[in-house]
Amino acid sequence: MxxxxxxxxxxxxxxxxxxxxxxxxxxxxxxxxxxxxxxxxxxxxxxxxxxxxxxxxxxxxxxxxxxxxxxxxxxxxxxxxxxxxxxxxxxxxxxxxxxxxxxxxxxxxxxxxxxxxxxxxxxxxxxxxxxxxxxxxxxxxxxxxxxxxxxEPLACVTQCLLNPAAVQAGDRVLVTGPGAMGQVAAQVARALGGQVTLAGLPKDAERLAVAEGLGMLTTTERPDDSAFDVVIECSGSAPGAANALRAARRGGRYVQVGIFGNEVTLPFDLVLYKELTVSSGFAxxxxxxxxxxxxxxxxxxxxxxxxxxxxxxxxxxxxxxxxxxxxxxxxxxxxx
Structure with a gap:
């Protein structure tokens, strides 16, 4: 043959x-x-x-x-x-x-x-x-x-969160977007000592259930303004990024992990008003x-x-x- x-x-x-x-x-x-x-x-x-x-x-x-x-x-x-x-x-x-x-x-x-x-x-x-x-x-x-x-997604997340270190022990951390990247980012942030909340929409119930099964705190509510030391945006959506910017406290950190795929409009003045540190990592x-x-x-x-x-x-x-x-x-x- x-x-x-x-x-x-x-x-x-x-x-x-x-x-x-x-x-x-x-x-x-x-x-x-x-x-x-x-x-x-x-x-x-x-x-x-x-x-x-x-x-x-x-x-x-x-x-x-x-x-x-x-x-x-x-x-x-x-x-x-x-x-x-x-x-x-x-x-x-x-x-x-x-x-x-x-x-x-x-x-x-x-x-x-x-x-x-x-x-x-x-x-x-x-x-x-x-x-x-x-x-x-x-x-x-x-x-x-x-x-x-x-x-490979895990290595991309560690590039975003560990170089430089974005989360310190005890930080209140919000991760927006409960897809695979958000789930991985939430686990890495927790491993770094963060108190992590993974946020999604009501339609994300099954995804959030997986995170809850791994011991993660989740929410489908709009995060409170200025409630988090670190926000990690993994949804790749303008509404998710806007919510993350609003949820960051003054002097906090915003980390972009998700890819939008096109130009988006964001309340970026919040970076100035809150003196946010913005970081990311490519690949x-x-x-x-x-x-x-x-x-x-x-x-x-x-x-x-x-x-x-x-x-x-x-x-x-x-x-x-x-x-x-x-x-x-x-x-x-x-x-x-």
């Missing part, structure tokens, strides 16, 4: 609506310094939705998906054989220029020429994916069977990945309950529709 030289993948085929489809693409082969992963699962991220709607940069045709959990099945360099069989999660940037000021400062996530998995280089909505060994991180057993698929760094893995290893965050649906790759359109509707928390695509 002749082995197939192609695989089924979710492809952003071109710029424009209705440009995401299932298609056959060539099987990848690892080159020097690269690893071939058998994809265990890949999470659907809000960024994938933005890519589909041309609200986030990409270079089609490209296989989408960057929240990848996989097993190393081949390497392109003999000295990397110790990775074989490892269960791993992956940094998203496939390549950076290594010459710009940001790369030279160790901030490769900010490289203007960065080429990321799932947007500029083929990603994880497929049965196999190739990436640099440099990108790999071993997922601890404590992450559970599929919790590691959220390792992840090696430092934020080390912190993320440490939080997982120590059991300070629990990602497994956030995976609320597993959809076969062949039914990707339904998985994507679920993400668009906001069903559940994290929908993952599994190649089988």
């Amino acid at each position: 002749i082995a197939s030289s192609t695989m089924l993948a979710v492809l952003k085929t071109r710029v424009g609506e209705d440009s995401v489809e299932l298609a056959e693409v060539p099987l990848p082969t690892p080159g020097a310094g690269e690893a071939l992963l058998r994809v265990v699962a890949t999470g659907i991220c809000g960024t994938d939705v933005h890519i589909a709607h041309d609200e986030y940069p990409c270079e089609p045709p490209v296989v989408m998906g960057h929240e990848i959990l996989g097993e190393v099945v081949a390497v392109g360099t003999e000295s990397d054989r110790h990775w074989l069989g490892a269960r791993v999660a992956c940094e998203t940037y496939y390549a950076t220029c290594e010459r710009c000021d940001w790369c030279r400062d160790g901030r490769r996530n900010l490289c203007p020429n960065r080429r990321s998995l799932g947007s500029f280089v083929n990603g994880g909505f497929a049965s196999q994916v190739v990436m640099p060994v440099l990108n790999l991180h071993r997922v601890p057993d404590s992450a559970g069977l599929l919790g590691g698929v959220l390792a 992840s760094t090696a430092e934020s990945w080390r912190a993320a893995m440490a939080l997982l290893q120590q059991g300070l965050v629990n990602l497994e309950p956030l995976v609320t649906a597993q959809i076969p790759l062949a039914e990707f359109s339904e998985a994507f529709a679920m993400a668009m509707r906001g069903d559940g928390l994290k929908t993952v695509v599994v190649p089988g």
Whole structure:
């Protein structure tokens, strides 16, 4: 029997609506310094939705998906054989220029020429994916069977909250938006010693129930003005951001985690009137990945309950529709 030289993948085929489809693409082969992963699962991220709607940069045709959990099945360099069989999660940037000021400062996530998995280089909505060994991180057993698929979102959150440290022990912390990023941010803020409240809308009852099951305080009420030392905006919505700005106390901190995907109007004068410190973090760094893995290893965050649906790759359109509707928390695509 002749082995197939192609695989089924979710492809952003071109710029424009209705440009995401299932298609056959060539099987990848690892080159020097690269690893071939058998994809265990890949999470659907809000960024994938933005890519589909041309609200986030990409270079089609490209296989989408960057929240990848996989097993190393081949390497392109003999000295990397110790990775074989490892269960791993992956940094998203496939390549950076290594010459710009940001790369030279160790901030490769900010490289203007960065080429990321799932947007500029083929990603994880497929049965196999190739990436640099440099990108790999071993997922601890404590992450559970599929919790590691959220390792990349966790690393993005630690980039926002730990570099610099946004939460101090005893801080009253509000997280707006109970999606996957909000749930992860709430857990990290709690691990830092914050007294955390996760806020959502009445329609978010099922999502908030997951957080409550993890011991989180939740609310569907509009937060009180100036009631929180730190506000962490994860909804990616203008109303959520406006509520967060109003809820921050004078001299407090506002952290932007969610992506809006378009221009929004906000009561930004509150930054001035309250002397708020505004911070964020784009994607992840090696430092934020080390912190993320440490939080997982120590059991300070629990990602497994956030995976609320597993959809076969062949039914990707339904998985994507679920993400668009906001069903559940994290929908993952599994190649089988």
